[in-house]
Amino acid sequence: MGEAQNVFVEGDNLDVLPTLPALLGAAVDLVYIDPPYNTGNDFAYVDDFRSDGSRRSRHQAWVAMMRPRLGAARDVLAETGAIFVSIDDNEVAHLRLLMDEVFGEENLLAQVVVNLNPKGRQLGKGFATNHEYVLVYARDARRTVLDASSPDAVDERDFPLTTPDGRRYRHLPLRNTNKKFNPLTARTLHFALWGDPGSGRVSTAPFDGAVEIEPVFGDGRPAVWRWSRPLIDERPDDLVCRVVKARAGDRIDVYQRDWLQRDVPGGRRKKLRTIWLAEEVGSTDTAVAELKELVGHVFESPKPTGLVRRILGTMPDDALVLDFFAGSGTTGHAVALQNAADGGTRRCVSVNSAEPTRPGSNAHSAGLLTVADITRARLQAVADTVGGGYEELSPPRP
Numbered sequence: 001m002g003e004a005q006n007v008f009v010e011g012d013n014l015d016v017l018p019t020l021p022a023l024l025g026a027a028v029d030l031v032y033i034d035p036p037y038n039t040g041n042d043f044a045y046v047d048d049f050r051s052d053g054s055r056r057s058r059h060q061a062w063v064a065m066m067r068p069r070l071g072a073a074r075d076v077l078a079e080t081g082a083i084f085v086s087i088d089d090n091e092v093a094h095l096r097l098l099m100d101e102v103f104g105e106e107n108l109l110a111q112v113v114v115n116l117n118p119k120g121r122q123l124g125k126g127f128a129t130n131h132e133y134v135l136v137y138a139r140d141a142r143r144t145v146l147d148a149s150s151p152d153a154v155d156e157r158d159f160p161l162t163t164p165d166g167r168r169y170r171h172l173p174l175r176n177t178n179k180k181f182n183p184l185t186a187r188t189l190h191f192a193l194w195g196d197p198g199s200g201r202v203s204t205a206p207f208d209g210a211v212e213i214e215p216v217f218g219d220g221r222p223a224v225w226r227w228s229r230p231l232i233d234e235r236p237d238d239l240v241c242r243v244v245k246a247r248a249g250d251r252i253d254v255y256q257r258d259w260l261q262r263d264v265p266g267g268r269r270k271k272l273r274t275i276w277l278a279e280e281v282g283s284t285d286t287a288v289a290e291l292k293e294l295v296g297h298v299f300e301s302p303k304p305t306g307l308v309r310r311i312l313g314t315m316p317d318d319a320l321v322l323d324f325f326a327g328s329g330t331t332g333h334a335v336a337l338q339n340a341a342d343g344g345t346r347r348c349v350s351v352n353s354a355e356p357t358r359p360g361s362n363a364h365s366a367g368l369l370t371v372a373d374i375t376r377a378r379l380q381a382v383a384d385t386v387g388g389g390y391e392e393l394s395p396p397r398p
């Protein structure tokens, strides 16, 4: 694989996947795929796996298509890698069982609900479905480097205080509020501190104007601190004492200044929840707009780059990323945007077959005669506008 951040391989992914180790010279860290959902809809690509018309066989045909492809994906994944698969209600039950079979149910990390259509589907009868799913599996849950947290999940409103130089923080009690920790269970953390509620200064040793402060629970029983003496001596500026109102009258307590550290490398992250809202990751509408701006309205069901960027954020910033149902090339676009935003060196391999676009579709009318032409057009436009380069590779002939 050369220098380009975005690489495209045209072909049936079942043929291409086994050639990737030789083509790339490295194992893949992160797979994101958005396979056909088997909805029967008239998209630019085939989305109907009906064989004899019965519901059961439609699912079976879809599973038969997916099983060897997921197996081949597992073979190219690094031991520390992970796979994210988008799916909706049509096949989520079958996909979940299939993923358990191929990756092992012990490697399931999450079944995320993604609110990609906030208004809800208004066509047809029944509920206005406004979500789909992303299934997340590790290649090996004990060894994966996936970090299910994000700086974006941190809510600034949880840090209501600001220093004169603009740094946001909040006060956390230095006292351990968990009753399991007390002078009997954590003897070395029960000691008196000295503090001046006027200046806020805190110390392990007495000083002029200081009063002695013992750690106590709200009901007056003895408690313990969360920090040891040496840590308090090391970081006195991150502590403050003040008068607080309590049931038993006013008392003086000690607080940690807990900094937001939004833009600090390696700064604060928060665990990602398993419902992802359109306002956080984008929607199908914003995805169509992103694609329209680069190449036109040539694909009906793209994913928003925000969704893929959130996924990228769970893996190291030099990850080798693979999308072998690439469609309009959203994953490659997201990789280029994320690298531009955080200086990462991720590379992305996109694979799509030369499936013909439907005559009369926008893509066909724009001269994009195969879905692979759509992928190429977007990745080239991404290289031109965002940067990172673009290269097309051919799998070796069998």
Ligand SMILES: C[S@@+](CC[C@H](N)C(=O)[O-])C[C@H]1O[C@@H](n2cnc3c(N)ncnc32)[C@H](O)[C@@H]1O
Binding pocket: 011, 012, 013, 014, 033, 034, 035, 036, 037, 045, 046, 299, 301, 302, 303, 304, 324, 325, 326, 327, 328, 329, 330, 331, 351, 352, 353, 355, 371
């Ligand atoms: C749901 S779309 C992916 C959309 C994509 N996530 C995006 O944001 O544009 C599925 C894609 O898989 C492609 N595809 C279906 N079967 C394939 C196969 N066997 N090999 C390679 N690509 C395939 C289709 O052409 C289609 O572009």
